Amino acid sequence: MVCLGNICRSPLAEGILKSKLAEDQFMVNSAGTEAYHTGKPPDPRSIDIAAKNGIDISHQSARKFVADDFRKFDKILVMDRSNLSNLKQMALTEQDKSKISLLIENNEVPDPYYGNPDDFKKVFDLIDQACQQLADQLQSTKR
Numbered sequence: 001m002v003c004l005g006n007i008c009r010s011p012l013a014e015g016i017l018k019s020k021l022a023e024d025q026f027m028v029n030s031a032g033t034e035a036y037h038t039g040k041p042p043d044p045r046s047i048d049i050a051a052k053n054g055i056d057i058s059h060q061s062a063r064k065f066v067a068d069d070f071r072k073f074d075k076i077l078v079m080d081r082s083n084l085s086n087l088k089q090m091a092l093t094e095q096d097k098s099k100i101s102l103l104i105e106n107n108e109v110p111d112p113y114y115g116n117p118d119d120f121k122k123v124f125d126l127i128d129q130a131c132q133q134l135a136d137q138l139q140s141t142k143r
């Protein structure tokens, strides 16, 4: 799960998707395309909306996406088109590129950083819905 800063959207996406999948079957992680907040915990507003929905993301620590992530992960899901274009530029092979897609097909998870708690709730709901569909798909392919 990738966004810009890895403190608002992608930590939520990591926590939400993890909560819907069997821990021993899938590796879920998140990163940002920029290193502005490396080593910091998620934004308190993301921690808060996750906690209100029974998910603890407070232990996460921001990191920048690295080229090796293309090797480690089968799917790289980005929050917006800017993330998409940044990662496509980092991709070295067609296989790397083929792993990247928007978390929500043809739509974006808007950046809530300069927004208010209600924007974080909207972001949570958007990500939750997308992760439910994704978890259903992933689990049906494992069966």
Ligand code: 4NP
Pocket: 003, 004, 005, 006, 007, 008, 009, 010, 032, 036, 111, 112, 113
């Ligand atoms: P995120 O939100 O990409 O969802 O983590 C942002 C976090 C920080 C900044 C921008 C967006 N920033 O400019 O520092």
